[in-house]
Structures are given as structure tokens and as C-alpha cells.
Amino acid sequence: xxxxxxxxHLARLSGRERATFVGALLTARGWxxxxxxxxxxxxxxxxxxxxxxxxxxxxxLPGRGLPRDSVDAVVGxxxxxxxxxxxxxxxxxxxANTVYEMIRYGLDPVTTDRLFHEHLGxxxxxxxxxxxxxTSETDTRDPKxxxxxxxxxxxxxxxxxxSTVAAAVHAYQWVVPAVLLLGVVLVGGGLVAQAxxxxxxxxxxATATVDAAEDTTALPATSAATPEPRTVLPxxxxxxxxxTAVLARGHAAALENRSFTMHVTYTERIGNETVGTAREVxxxxxxxxxxxxxxxxxxxxxxxxxxxxxxxxxxxxGRYLQQGDGALxxxxxxxxxxxxxxxxxxxxxxxxxxxxxSTLVDRVQRSNxxxxxxxxxxxxxxxxxxxxxxxxxxxEGLVVRVDATYRLxxxxxxxxxxxxxxxxxxxxxxxxxWMPPRNETAS
Numbered sequence: 001x002x003x004x005x006x007x008x009h010l011a012r013l014s015g016r017e018r019a020t021f022v023g024a025l026l027t028a029r030g031w032x033x034x035x036x037x038x039x040x041x042x043x044x045x046x047x048x049x050x051x052x053x054x055x056x057x058x059x060x061l062p063g064r065g066l067p068r069d070s071v072d073a074v075v076g077x078x079x080x081x082x083x084x085x086x087x088x089x090x091x092x093x094x095x096a097n098t099v100y101e102m103i104r105y106g107l108d109p110v111t112t113d114r115l116f117h118e119h120l121g122x123x124x125x126x127x128x129x130x131x132x133x134x135t136s137e138t139d140t141r142d143p144k145x146x147x148x149x150x151x152x153x154x155x156x157x158x159x160x161x162x163s164t165v166a167a168a169v170h171a172y173q174w175v176v177p178a179v180l181l182l183g184v185v186l187v188g189g190g191l192v193a194q195a196x197x198x199x200x201x202x203x204x205x206a207t208a209t210v211d212a213a214e215d216t217t218a219l220p221a222t223s224a225a226t227p228e229p230r231t232v233l234p235x236x237x238x239x240x241x242x243x244t245a246v247l248a249r250g251h252a253a254a255l256e257n258r259s260f261t262m263h264v265t266y267t268e269r270i271g272n273e274t275v276g277t278a279r280e281v282x283x284x285x286x287x288x289x290x291x292x293x294x295x296x297x298x299x300x301x302x303x304x305x306x307x308x309x310x311x312x313x314x315x316x317x318g319r320y321l322q323q324g325d326g327a328l329x330x331x332x333x334x335x336x337x338x339x340x341x342x343x344x345x346x347x348x349x350x351x352x353x354x355x356x357x358s359t360l361v362d363r364v365q366r367s368n369x370x371x372x373x374x375x376x377x378x379x380x381x382x383x384x385x386x387x388x389x390x391x392x393x394x395x396e397g398l399v400v401r402v403d404a405t406y407r408l409x410x411x412x413x414x415x416x417x418x419x420x421x422x423x424x425x426x427x428x429x430x431x432x433x434w435m436p437p438r439n440e441t442a443s
Contacts, residue, residue, distance in 0.1 A: 003128030004122070004128065005127075006097075006100040010096050010130075011077045013120075018053050019035050019036075019037040019038060019040055020035055022051060023040045023042075024115060025099070025115060028111050029107070031043065038052055038053040038055065039052055040052075045382065049072045050070065051071065054074055054076035072091055074093055075099065078095065082095040096130040097130045103116070233372070234247070235248075235249075239359070239360065240358035244349075244353050244354045247353065248347075250397030251345070251393075251398055251399045252342050252345065252346040254424075255342045255345060255398065256342055257286075257287075258425050259284055259286065259423070259428070260424045261281065261284070261422050261427045262284070263280070263281055263419070264280045264294075264348070264418070265418040266279075266306060267416050268298075268408075268413045271412075275299055275413070276296070276298035278297075279295055280292060280308055286316075288333035288334050289314060289315060289316045289333070290341055291311075291314070291429050291430075292310070292341075295309060301413050302408055306417065311432065314333040317332070318333055319333055326434060345421065349391075353389060353399070353402060355379050356379060358376045360373075361373045370394070371392050371393060372392070374390065374391045375389070384407070388406070389402060389404035399419075399421065401421075402417070402418070403418050404417045
């Protein structure tokens with residue numbers, strides 16, 4: 001089904017309607033909001049943010065169409081104009097693609113659909129990615145020579161800081177109506193920025209394994225007199241992560257149109273005792289041929305478990321769930337919102353490598369592959385305490401491994417998450433035993 005580009009809908013709104021829409025979106029993300037067009041003021045705990053709605057049709061000159069007081073983010077339809085306005089005010093640029101990602105992937109599907117209906121007058125299933133974003137992705141988002149990084153993380157943290165994704169980012173879900181009996185939920189954030197730049201190709205069989213044969217070299221400290229830390233990869237500097245959204249977009253670009261295997265493991269512990277474990281293995285042969293198998297055991301206190309505990313299979317034509325000894329068809333293999341494993345992987349990377357501060361620890365040399373080890377400490381999400389994460393990023397931008405640990409508030413439980421990507425370019429998918437032969441039709 002052909003879907004109308006989101007930027008067309010956003011452009012039809014007046015400035016006041018666009019401010020109301022952005023205010024409702026931030027409210028859904030857990031902020032206390034005051035809408036005073038062309039400004040939206042948001043507060044959450046001790047945090048304060050000012051979002052300005054740019055008036056369309058004005059030249060991008062300093063202050064034109066924006067309030068005189070300080071702003072943290074500028075919202076506009078046109079990506080280039082929004083970026084230039086935001087740069088003049090030292091603020092984040094929220095173009096149509098950024099707003100689309102905030103509403104589409106940062107909220108539960110029911111809230112997303114309500115916002116589309118109430119403010120755009122259409123159902124969420126009829127709206128697609130902005131036209132400008134689709135053009136950018138197909139024309140310029142090459143893993144080695146991609147376009148500049150314009151859009152930042154969806155939180156309104158200033159560009160100079162590490163990305164601090166808002167609390168609702170972790171609520172990105174795959175949900176199929178109950179009548180289809182899918183019952184599958186993915187939790188994670190979905191943030192998209194522009195992205196990639198020069199990097200020598202890495203060994204395509206990238207894994208998260210680090211062994212004693214590696215040559216680990218500490219990176220030189222950045223001089224205090226240097227205004228900008230040396231760029232290592234887009235989104236990553238010698239000082240740490242500069243923009244998690246850009247880093248995650250490069251990760252997605254490195255996986256696009258390639259086969260790979262993704263492992264996701266989530267555990268909750270009390271002291272040294274494991275009380276709940278969830279594991280999932282996703283094997284991707286191509287965009288419409290993949291298989292996801294997940295299991296859960298024990299109990300979980302958090303409802304943010306990034307594991308699908310079903311056996312899901314896509315054979316290039318349809319998607320199927322195991323039902324008893326048979327298969328239940330739940331949709332087409334390329335249905336929007338489901339089966340897009342690269343997009344899901346990008347969302348998980350964005351969430352788990354976002355934090356208050358980060359550090360680039362060392363450069364890892366193994367065979368002909370170079371990787372960079374990073375650490376992340378702290379998070380603005382009040383549902384997680386004592387947050388720490390480490391990541392391993394290849395020189396082509398692939399995040400081969402992320403390990404995160406945090407404590408659940410008001411709880412004696414500690415959660416750990418492991419995300420790994422391996423067998424890139426070498427993964428195939430076998431038809432499961434519970435699928436009927438191709439010449440038979442599943443129910």
C-alpha cells in the first residue's frame with residue numbers, strides 16, 4: 001500500500017497546529033509541556049527544554065521566525081533550512097524525519113496512532129517516512145561516503161554533549177493485532193540521523209569476540225587547546241560518542257543489504273542469583289528472509305525486555321508464527337513495522353549506547369580488522385539507575401557488541417543486556433520444521 005510521506009502532512013499544519021502537535025508528542029514522551037506558539041516549553045524533573053517552531057517560508061537568517069530567548073531545538077519541515085536555523089541558535093535541528101522517528105519509534109503503537117489521528121487526521125498505517133529521508137537514504141547513505149550528520153538524538157541535549165535519549169525511547173515496539181495472535185513486543189528506541197563517511201572496509205565476518213591475539217592501543221588524549229575532538233568515525237570522536245543517533249545510523253548502513261546474525265540476551269539478577277533470562281537469535285538472509293527465535297524463563301520485574309519470545313519466520317513472501325505443530329501466517333514478509341531487523345538493530349544500538357557521558361577507551365587491532373572500544377556511563381531515563389555500557393565498533397561503523405548493566409529503581413534487581421552482531425555476509429536461513437512445504441498453504 002502506497003503511503004503518504006510524513007513531511008507532506010507536517011507541512012499542511014499551521015505554525016500553531018505544529019506547536020500543538022510537538023507539545024502532544026513531548027507529553028506522550030513523559031514531559032510536562034506548556035505550548036505558547038511558536039514555542040513549546042517542556043520540563044521533566046530538573047530538566048528544562050525550549051523547542052521553537054520555525055515559520056516556514058522565511059529565509060534562514062539569525063532569529064528570523066524564532067523567539068529571541070534561548071532555545072534547545074528548532075522544528076521545521078525542510079531539513080536544510082531547519083539545520084541552518086538551529087546552527088544559528090546553537091540548538092538541535094528537528095526536521096520532518098526527526099519528528100517522524102520520534103512519533104513512529106519512540107512510543108507504543110496505540111499512542112502513535114492516536115497522535116496521528118488527533119493531529120494529522122489520518123491513521124498511522126497510511127503515513128510513510130518523509131520523502132526527503134527516503135531520497136537521502138537511497139541516494140547518499142552509502143556506508144563509506146554518506147551524507148553529513150544533521151539530525152541529532154531525539155532528546156534536546158545540545159550538540160556538544162553525548163546523546164541522552166529520552167525515557168520513551170526504550171518503548172519502541174513491534175505489535176501485531178491480537179486477532180493475528182502475534183503477541184510480539186520489541187522494546188528499544190528508534191532514532192535516525194543522516195550519516196556515514198570515509199572508513200576502510202572491515203572484514204565482513206565481524207564478530208564480537210575479542211581474544212588475547214588482539215593489539216589493543218590506547219588512543220592519544222585530545223589536546224585541551226583543540227576546540228573539537230578528533231573524529232574517529234561519524235558520531236564518534238577521540239573523546240567518546242559525539243552523537244549516538246549518527247553512530248547508530250552508520251551501524252544500520254553497515255548492515256543494510258547484507259546478511260547477519262543478531263543475538264539479544266536480557267537477564268535480571270538479585271545478588272548473584274539469576275531470576276529471569278530472555279534470549280533471542282535473529283538470522284537474516286535478506287530483507288524478507290529471516291528467522292527470529294526467542295525464549296524466556298524465570299520472572300522479570302521490568303517491562304522493558306528487548307527480546308521477542310516467539311518463533312517467527314519470513315520466507316520472502318509471508319511472515320509466519322509457530323502455532324503448535326503448524327504455522328500461522330501473520331502478514332507479508334515486508335510489512336511495515338515488522339520484520340525490519342536492521343531498523344530494530346539500529347534502535348537497540350541507539351538506546352544502549354546513549355548516556356550522560358562516554359569515553360573512547362582504546363583501539364583494538366585483530367587480524368586485518370580495527371575496532372574501537374567505548375564506555376557509556378549514566379542515563380537521563382529515571383527508570384534506570386547506575387547505568388553503564390560498553391560497545392565495540394568496527395572501522396566500518398558496525399557495532400559488533402554492546403553490553404549494558406543497570407539497576408531497576410526501588411528494586412534489588414540488576415538488569416544486564418548483551419547485543420551482538422556476527423556472521424555478517426555469511427548468514428543463511430533454513431526453513432523450520434514446523435513450516436509446511438512450499439506447495440502447501442499455511443492457515
